[in-house]
Amino acid sequence: MAKLDALIEELVTANRILAREGVVDSFGHVSTRHPDDPRRYLLSRSRAPDCIENDDIMEFALDGTPIDARGRAPYLERFIHGALYEARPDVMSVVHNHSESVIPYGVTGKAIKPIFHMGASIGHDVPIWDSHDHFGDTALLVENMEMGRDLAKLMGEGATALMRGHGATVVGRDIRHAVYISVYLEVNARLQKQAMDMGEVKFLTAGEVDKVASRTTSYGINRAWENWCRRAGRPFRPDQG
Amino acid sequence: MAKLDALIEELVTANRILAREGVVDSFGHVSTRHPDDPRRYLLSRSRAPDCIENDDIMEFALDGTPIDARGRAPYLERFIHGALYEARPDVMSVVHNHSESVIPYGVTGKAIKPIFHMGASIGHDVPIWDSHDHFGDTALLVENMEMGRDLAKLMGEGATALMRGHGATVVGRDIRHAVYISVYLEVNARLQKQAMDMGEVKFLTAGEVDKVASRTTSYGINRAWENWCRRAGRPFRPDQG
């Protein structure tokens, strides 16, 4: 129980950090798999990330059914989260966002690739999911499990996927990892745009990407987490709880 | 009476939000149609949006005549508002701004089009009004009803129009809707510029624009409104009053 409380606190902090670091604005969300039941996940009720409090965190079955909703309205796009937890036992946290610098890549088909070591965790490739391919004209939202599973399938074993005309989805082995990748996906996209304007870009080699990713441990991520907590006005806990 | 007070409070909040979100700087304004008399509208006296208080809100006839001015000087460009309320019974709120990312489109003739779902509310097309076409060399300001009506005519049934060498005008079905479109017109323009630099852009399809726009309800807009109120230091009221 104390463990669950700590995780809820961590999830609220993650929401505030994503807002403070410009990865989400009034929209976007972050979830974590339930620590005691891998068939459930925790996600806020429908609310802007920077406004979220502990009581907003709801519990969902993987198919998106709320457990004990108590009148709280869920996000329409919660199926992104459920479908990824369903497909990927290794995934413990999911971030969905409209991160500004990544959107131009999704609509032009340009590939985001790691341009500096901080971007290595986005993976060798960032695939682009286009909802139009299988679902035609929609409101672009992932509003049922079928769409969620289609996105999860395209994502495969990767950490990131762009969504054409919409945003991006990121997964991680825990909340801090997913937030870390989300922040540096945005930074990498911003820097890559500047570099592409200048000329031919020398991206990280495949070997470099692997070496950096294997070194991106909780130890390093926590250095950023302490800083982000301070910036977001949240207490820092060295241990994720 | 309480209803009018609440609406004035809402209008002050809208001004502060537009300033905080970078849609207006020291200039620009937002109005609402009078709740009890469709031939009148509410608009601040001539003041920078972020400085506006409840007592600054004035009442105007559609032709721009102040009702009970009590020494308060009106905006010169209030005719933008009156002309749109006159032409469009469906319009309940008007925003005029010099939103930075949209101005380059107005002076180059490049069309802003929805590039992601958050931009769908700007409409299929964002026409460009050039005051020079019918009025020649002016100070570019909409300083009488004739100019306002010319702008309203070009805008037609749309939600947005650029003004060459000047800025943009946005209308909505209520204050929050007009503010919402104004914010995402700016974001869409910013992202579209980045994408155009990269190559061929895949804009939302016409069907996607329609589907998203039909789903842009008060429910979704209120999620942003709560966040914007928090950022602007204003109390959030779930109901628009």
Add this chain to the structure above:
Amino acid sequence: MAKLDALIEELVTANRILAREGVVDSFGHVSTRHPDDPRRYLLSRSRAPDCIENDDIMEFALDGTPIDARGRAPYLERFIHGALYEARPDVMSVVHNHSESVIPYGVTGKAIKPIFHMGASIGHDVPIWDSHDHFGDTALLVENMEMGRDLAKLMGEGATALMRGHGATVVGRDIRHAVYISVYLEVNARLQKQAMDMGEVKFLTAGEVDKVASRTTSYGINRAWENWCRRAGRPFRPDQG
């Protein structure tokens, strides 16, 4: 005396505003002609604009000689100010800055021209002064009256001049006017860059520039000034004192 005190207060406010609005960083300065003696001007001691207090304001003869320095060290580049007051009886305030968006124009020879009505006060043309033309390899600083006069000569009757590899200088009919032009020179340069990236730019016509400039009165500038005072944490005085 009270008049002089009020002007000193205004000059301190101008420094703080220029810092807050991003026109100056740790360097750059703003002066005003002495209200009682046109052969003198007021300018801070050598200090970063956002740190300046009333006691830092010094008095100078037009040739840059400090009057009653009381141990305060002057800016090396004060000759910019003296040379312009000497050449231009109409000038009552001078701003020198390293405003970021204008510097790329100075080093590429691209002309900044009014792209929207807020930019009209920069004038029909913004000439580029290159210290190398008459002075060869220098530290690029205007460190004597000869260099100041060379700059003033190039500026002619205009309101603005770029300085190659250095920054810009702006003059106005009073402090608020010079600050206003400085802020919108930066904004105009930023927007023009975006527009030039997109394609052919339709600048304001010469007639439009004249009409807007003739309408840029204290009344309009004060709307911005109130907002800038609020943002800089300075009291707003409707009258310049």
Add this chain to the structure above:
Amino acid sequence: MAKLDALIEELVTANRILAREGVVDSFGHVSTRHPDDPRRYLLSRSRAPDCIENDDIMEFALDGTPIDARGRAPYLERFIHGALYEARPDVMSVVHNHSESVIPYGVTGKAIKPIFHMGASIGHDVPIWDSHDHFGDTALLVENMEMGRDLAKLMGEGATALMRGHGATVVGRDIRHAVYISVYLEVNARLQKQAMDMGEVKFLTAGEVDKVASRTTSYGINRAWENWCRRAGRPFRPDQG
């Protein structure tokens, strides 16, 4: 002893300033040579720059061995610092960062050169160190003295070096000098990008670079330092202690 305390205080301030001015984010670090022993240097334990307190400052031998670590974990990349102090007796402070605007140059091979007088201190040339040249696929981190020495060798007698796919390293004759160059390397890179987009760039002449650099004294740097201290919420000491 008081001298050492003052220098530790100065080093903490430098960390906070680099964070506030956007030169470092959660990563990056700044060191100073020990005032009493040129074979040692002072550097924080592994922590985000904006979180660093006096007690975090550790002492290291030039080869990176901590002196009296007291359980504090050092930065992995401290070898950058040791190698530069070893190779360069004139260097008293080292900054390593992932400054955003410089990274695109490192991955495209475009040369950063002084574009305005504030950028002259970066030097005539900013060489690019590619860890892949001598070390192949790595995590791109300078994690031993061999790599540090390779970087120091490439840097030669210069003040700056880019690191491909990683960031930059800057040295100075004292802490304030190294911070000053780091800030304006970022600004110069940002402005140069804008200028290169516009067309042919007229960089500072070699003579101008030398003249400006020779004039960049503690006196001028302190003007910025006071401002940066104010922005970072740190007390300003006119003397570096």
